[in-house]
Amino acid sequence: MSGMAITRRLALGGCLAAPAALAQGTDWPSRPVRFVVPYPPGGPTDILGRVVAARLAQDLGQPMVIENRAGASGVIGSEVIARAAPDGQAFLMNASIHVIIPHLNRAMPFDALADFTPVTNMAMVPLVAVVNPNLPVRSIAGLVAYLRANPGRVSYASSGNASALHLAGEMFKLMTGTEMVHVPYRGAGPAVQDLISGNIQLMFDSIPSSAGAVRSGLLRPLAVTTAKRVAAYPDLPTVAEAGVPGFDIATWYAIWAPSKAPGPIVGRLQQAVAAAVAVPEVREKLATLGAEPVADTPEEFATFCAREYDRWGRLVRDARVTLD
Template structure:
């Protein structure tokens, strides 16, 4: 290596350390005040449930209040924009689902860039979806559901937690792969959708396990199959949709934390490490297990790469299924 070249590298390294120093200094004291976690859906849905499980433990471990703020609307866009515009001081974070990387493929007029305007912190957990029906619908299996849909095209309504959500795409994928017709009814979160399913106003939902689990246990809803490639511990008796007659059907959702753009890397790392410790706490693992959630807590760098892959994957699915917001 030439002497001049070595000096240039050393100078770049020094400049990089100086640029990182303010973030490192802030991280040493972080969090020194309450931290706000924006959940862009109403209370009661899976994002809200998982977000509160994690933030409750974070408050205990980090010795600061973790304030959950529900800002619902526009398939998560309203709450997400709050974080996209927030100061990168470690005081505001977003807890959202995989829809965060789906909705940009459906909405050309997004008020923010779902990738560039956020700092990936960590994914919290991966959660399978489960096909759940109102017991009044005369089906108990996926083949019976397909037969009923083909005999009654367009007469069954399926719900989602919002346009562009994984729940929405699961329904569209099911229609595409089975040659059936259903009416999509979007809600402002899975919680209200499940309540309407219980009431019989809609007939079907491909739901995250957490939000419908209590209603299933109470016998108010009937599960048919899970959407992952293999069976899940929460419903060991249920087949996968693929096993039940739709080969190749596979979809799941996941939940994660992002910060505002330009969040100091050291703060992102400190929060990720706290989340990684939280999901290993016995009471948190037990609670996640009851919700059918598998903890993840990847590093910010690995999560950022995961986000890039997921952004591309969801984009392909939206195009192939010809999913539209209207």
């Protein structure tokens, strides 16, 4: 482990929330709480965040305000929280790109680990390979054959450079020996709209953002990207089953506070999220979106973040992913 990695992990460990017992009795929140989502409205982070925030507002007795601050693959909105006061009034809701982008952007205005306090991983979400119905493919095998016959003529969308959606496409290219053109968008919502209109042909999308279009027949699902099939699409094969052995990728959606946020507040928010995703109505909404609740402790999430930071870094290097 490098000296930098050790420093990051130690800094991260120093920001962990206090044990749950210390959260009892705090008067937080006493006023509205802001959650910055670093993407436009309509994408998976925004959708999931609003589902959880609505229940938090009900349970905590204060408005939970979602603020969309899009740009630079999530960096702009994330920097808002990295620079925010650690007073429990502002948090970041972001996806797994939070630990991916540092491997691609050497001019990051913050440290993705040390400058944030991990609160909890709200949910894990598999991706689904979806195509515009005008693309003449109905399976992963058919897609691979079409790509090989038409190298570089198919465009695939993502929610932004370095997102899990982007890396899923790069992993697919790497493992199938095919060529596609990557088209990054400022969030999954605009990307799905262009996919529906036919401006692009393919997307490895987070299940929540394309679920409605799939149900209405506007998009055709080919396979899910995880090692196992998912409840949202029980009859849909995995990419691995469909002819690309070993393909396994998912995204996740989590909450961070600014560095050095008070342990009792971090603990109380994590407990509130855990309670929220345990409510049958919330679980049903998340299941409809293809999301699997997690709500791990701050300590568990800190360990997970460090592990994911390293895992995504290896993929970036192996696939030679760049921001260009």
